Amino acid sequence: MxxxxxxxxxxxxxxxxxxxxxxxxxxxxxxxxxxxxxxxxxxxxxxxxxxxxxxxxxxxxxxxxxxxxxxxxxxxxxxxxxxxxxxxxxxxxxxxxxxxxxxxxxxxxxxxxxxxxxxxxxxxxxxxxxxxxxxxxxxxxxxxxxxxxxxxxxxxxxxxxxxxxxxxxxxxxxxxxxxxxxxxxxxxxxxxxxxxxxxxxxxxxxxxxxxxxxxxxxGGKDPAIVLAGADLDRAASAILRGGTANAGQACQSIERVYVAREVFGDFLALLVAKAAAAPAGPLVRTGVIPEHLADAVARGAVVRTGGRIERRDGWHWLRPTVLTGVDHTMRVMTEETFGPILPVMPFDGVDEAVELANDSEYGLSAAVFAATEQEARALASRLRVGAVSVNDAALTAFVHEGEKHxxxxxxxxxxxxxxxxxxxxxxxxxxxxxxxxxxxxxx
Structure with missing residues (x-):
């Protein structure tokens, strides 16, 4: 059937x-x-x-x-x-x-x-x-x-x-x-x-x-990296949209976010406020979303906004969900979720950011936000992915000219x-x- x-x-x-x-x-x-x-x-x-x-x-x-x-x-x-x-x-x-x-x-x-x-x-x-x-x-x-x-x-x-x-x-x-x-x-x-x-x-x-x-x-488990000098408002808006468009049901969705510790609090406040004001999206499939949420919360993650799948109009809906207190022991940080979930984790230093971003069995694409294009592209060259959006997110959904593997x-x-x-x-x-x-x- x-x-x-x-x-x-x-x-x-x-x-x-x-x-x-x-x-x-x-x-x-x-x-x-x-x-x-x-x-x-x-x-x-x-x-x-x-x-x-x-x-x-x-x-x-x-x-x-x-x-x-x-x-x-x-x-x-x-x-x-x-x-x-x-x-x-x-x-x-x-x-x-x-x-x-x-x-x-x-x-x-x-x-x-x-x-x-x-x-x-x-x-x-x-x-x-x-x-x-x-x-x-x-x-x-x-x-x-x-x-x-x-x-x-x-x-x-x-x-x-x-x-x-x-x-x-x-x-x-x-x-x-x-x-x-x-x-x-x-x-x-x-x-x-x-x-x-x-x-x-x-x-x-x-x-x-x-x-x-x-x-x-x-599949993909695309990371976004926000360096200390980045435009945080721009980064929060782009990451939110890049992770929750089509209810996060896209291979190039941002599924994990790494933020320089010195700006973590400011970025998180912006992201949570924007996510709380964003509408829920219909899920064609719930897939592993409930399992990933439950696993994360059981291991100590904190739901900052969203986090509850609702049923209405014949569909399942999930509001943009921001998680903190996450790490790579959680499935939501290592397996493809395919939903509007943004787990956010601080890092200390660019080397750690690269190590976290590359700690994945996937390598589809990524996003980097920095004070300058030069700084962002230097970091992008260290990521094991096929395409990197610089000072934006999920650009491969719109820009088809860039050859990538x-x-x-x-x-x-x-x-x-x-x-x-x-x-x-x-x-x-x-x-x-x-x-x-x-x-x-x-x-």
Whole structure:
């Protein structure tokens, strides 16, 4: 059924394809890839983006599954902007390599890109539309056909989205749970997965058995570091927003905060005041949030604001929650929480701040606040993460130009961000041309 247990009313049942139907869909998409490579992909994708941007039924479906409107409106705009960006950038990034002379006289080297025929995408529930398409769009722009399996917790957007796909675009989004995702991996030429480390391992193992590349964007436990000379009001506002937007249900959310001891009290007062005035957010899943809160309190943490999950309007809600008295013996400081919880801990000296921030099995991103950019960037260079927001937080949610790679268990494979990310979906074929009158093997 794929029911979301957090809703009071029953969720609609899933309509997953059978194994035979999924295989047939993959075969059909693959057979369309050659025509798609020769098509005017920019025109078709632009039409798709324009349709998504104004699709009220698509917006309504997202709101019904997630309980939030502003973030769902942002998803529609973000998808349209992503399409526009790739339509503009893809032609130059995919251009054939011009002939260049090799070191051996008479030999020139050229080349071309060869898109994977069929790319599979397995996406999560926290931003159903955006994360369902953030990799599908550059793959389509590269000339691939794409098969997407989004989360079974948020499936309502699939039907209205598919009505918007132009007939020439080889994109199919199918409903289904874990078994559909497992079957998908064996049918595609490359797979992109966004989700938990545990499931990411399974996808990577299945991809290895199928001998296809896997690109994994996994969990995070992003730290924010506030140095003594930072603008504390700015830091408190950015960290609050960076840790509680979408009720903290984002991989790049700030989930732990380290503050220089000499400004700890002043920063905490600002953060608590701002958090107390902020609204609660609906939780698509409570997940481990109750366990992390209970564990922290049992070990001596103090709840400064929030901390109680409420039930209303058919959803669970949690106000921004600030914790103090925390340390790394607590799960809330070491495991991904995926909720609007900000545990705040003092540090003595930059070396300790770096040690605490790097004491994690994750390495997705981080934030640093300092008096000067130079000071912040010096600290940023010591953090084992793929991206650092300087004097702001969670900038990777908005800034897609920065190429980055995940550290530790936060992911594997090429960058999702930056112009180079489209390279995940093509292979390079070299043309080695001998223009001299003799073979290099001639003696």
């Amino acid at each position: 794929g029911e979301n247990p957090l809703r009071d009313e029953p969720d609609r049942p899933l309509s997953p394809p059978s194994a035979e139907e999924l295989a047939a869909t993959a075969h059909t998409l693959r057979s369309r890839s050659a025509a798609w490579r020769a098509a005017d992909r920019g025109r078709a994708l632009t039409a798709f983006g324009a349709a998504v941007a104004r699709a009220e039924d698509l917006l309504a479906a997202l709101v019904a599954d997630t309980g939030r409107r502003a973030e769902s409106e942002l998803e529609l705009r973000a998808v349209a902007a992503t399409i526009d960006r790739w339509v503009r950038q893809a032609p130059a990034l995919l251009a054939d390599r011009p002939d260049e002379p090799a070191e051996i006289p008479g030999i020139v080297v050229g080349g071309e890109v060869v898109p994977y025929e069929l790319v599979g995408v397995i996406s999560p529930w926290n931003f159903p539309l955006l994360l369902g398409l953030i990799d599908a769009i550059p793959a389509l722009a590269a000339g691939c056909a794409v098969l997407v399996k989004p989360s079974e917790l948020t499936p309502r957007f699939v039907e209205p989205l598919m009505r918007l796909v132009p007939p020439e675009v080889p994109l199919r989004v199918v409903e289904g749970a874990a078994e559909t995702g497992r079957a998908l991996v064996g049918l595609v030429d490359a797979v992109v997965f966004t989700g938990s480390v545990a499931t990411g391992r399974q996808v990577a193992e299945a991809a290895a058995r199928a001998f296809i590349p896997a690109f994994l964007e996994l 995940s550290f530790n268990l936060s992911g594997l494979g090429g960058s999702r961000m930056g112009p180079a990310s489209i390279g995940r979906f093509v292979r390079r074929r070299a043309h080695l041309v001998n223009r001299s009158p003799r073979s290099v093997w001639s003696v």
